[in-house]
Amino acid sequence: MPVLTEETTTAAPTFSNRGVHLDAQAVDELRDSSSLRNDIVALRQRMQQDGYLFMRGLLTRDEVLEARREITRRMAEQGWLDPAYPAMDAIAVRARDASKFVPDILAKDNAALAKVLYAGPLMDFFRDFFGQPVRHFDYTWLRSIWPGPANPSHCDIVYMGRGERERLFTAWTPLGDIDCELGGLAILEGSHHNQRLKETYGQMDVDGYCANKPDARGWGKVWGTGGHLKGHPDQIRRVVGGRWLTTSYRAGDVVIFGMFTVHMGLDNHSPNRIRLSSDSRYQPADTPADERWIGPNPIAHGPAGRRGRIC
Ligand SMILES: O=C(O)CCC(=O)C(=O)O
Ligand SMILES: [Fe+2]
Numbered sequence: 001m002p003v004l005t006e007e008t009t010t011a012a013p014t015f016s017n018r019g020v021h022l023d024a025q026a027v028d029e030l031r032d033s034s035s036l037r038n039d040i041v042a043l044r045q046r047m048q049q050d051g052y053l054f055m056r057g058l059l060t061r062d063e064v065l066e067a068r069r070e071i072t073r074r075m076a077e078q079g080w081l082d083p084a085y086p087a088m089d090a091i092a093v094r095a096r097d098a099s100k101f102v103p104d105i106l107a108k109d110n111a112a113l114a115k116v117l118y119a120g121p122l123m124d125f126f127r128d129f130f131g132q133p134v135r136h137f138d139y140t141w142l143r144s145i146w147p148g149p150a151n152p153s154h155c156d157i158v159y160m161g162r163g164e165r166e167r168l169f170t171a172w173t174p175l176g177d178i179d180c181e182l183g184g185l186a187i188l189e190g191s192h193h194n195q196r197l198k199e200t201y202g203q204m205d206v207d208g209y210c211a212n213k214p215d216a217r218g219w220g221k222v223w224g225t226g227g228h229l230k231g232h233p234d235q236i237r238r239v240v241g242g243r244w245l246t247t248s249y250r251a252g253d254v255v256i257f258g259m260f261t262v263h264m265g266l267d268n269h270s271p272n273r274i275r276l277s278s279d280s281r282y283q284p285a286d287t288p289a290d291e292r293w294i295g296p297n298p299i300a301h302g303p304a305g306r307r308g309r310i311c
C-alpha cells in the first residue's frame with residue numbers, strides 16, 4: 001500500500017469509523033483510473049467492474065484550492081478557525097461546539113466551488129461518460145469534518161433514489177489535500193455487486209414510510225436506521241464482502257461512484273485540522289431526477305420529503 005503509508009515512516013496509519021478501528025489487513029488502496037481518462041469505453045467497463053472510479057488529478061488543482069480559499073474565508077469570518085493560522089489551513093478554533101456549525105452556507109453562492117463541480121473537467125468527464133448532455137443535482141453537499149467521528153457506511157440510493165437510479169453518480173471531491181490522518185472517503189470493494197443488498201436495503205427510501213402502518217419504518221428495521229447500514233465497518237465488510245479502499249487524497253482528485261456502492265467517511269485523527277470535501281451528483285439530462293435535490297432551494301432528504309407507501 002505505497003500511498004497509504006508514505007507519510008508515516010514509523011507506523012502504518014490507523015483507520016476508524018466512529019471510533020471503531022478497521023482491521024488493517026482488510027484496508028487497501030483505491031485503484032487509480034486516471035490513465036484511462038481518454039478511453040471512455042474502458043472507464044465505463046471499470047465502473048461496472050469496480051463500482052467506482054478514482055481519478056487522481058482529474059480536476060484543476062488551483063481551481064480546487066480557490067474553492068477551498070472561499071470556504072475557509074467564510075469559516076474564518078464566522079469565527080470557526082483559529083486566527084493564529086492561515087485560514088487556508090482550516091485549523092479549528094478551540095472552545096466552539098462544532099455540532100452547531102451549518103456547512104450549507106459554505107456551498108451556497110460559491111462561484112469558485114461551482115466552477116470546480118459544475119463546469120470544466122468534471123462536467124466534461126460526465127458528458128463523455130454518459131455520451132450525452134448531463135444534469136447535475138442543484139444541491140451540493142459540503143462536508144466539514146472536525147477531529148473525531150465521520151459518516152457511517154451507507155449507499156447513496158436510499159437518499160436520492162426517486163428518479164434515475166442506475167445512471168446517477170456521486171462525485172466525492174477533496175477540497176484540499178486529505179492525508180490518512182485526516183481520514184477521507186472509504187469505498188467497500190465490490191459492494192455494488194451484492195444483489196441481496198441491492199434488493200433489500202437498496203430499495204429503501206429514507207423519507208418513505210408505511211402509510212398503512214404508521215409506526216413501522218419498514219426496511220430500516222432490517223438494515224439500519226436513518227439510511228445507514230447497521231453494524232461496525234468490519235461486520236459490514238464481512239456480510240457484504242470486499243475490503244475497505246481509500247488513499248491519501250490530493251486537491252484535484254475525485255472519486256466517482258454509483259448509487260449502490262457502499263462507502264463511509266474515515267474518522268479525522270488530526271488534533272485540530274478540519275477536513276473539507278464536497279459531494280455532488282450527475283445523471284443524463286433526459287432522465288427523471290429526484291426532485292428533493294433540484295431547484296434553487298432543494299429540500300434535500302428529511303421530513304419535507306416524506307412519502308407514504310403501502311407496505
Ligand atoms: O465525506 C463523507 O464523509 C461521506 C461522503 C458521502 O457519503 C458521499 O460522498 O456520498
Ligand atoms: Fe454517501
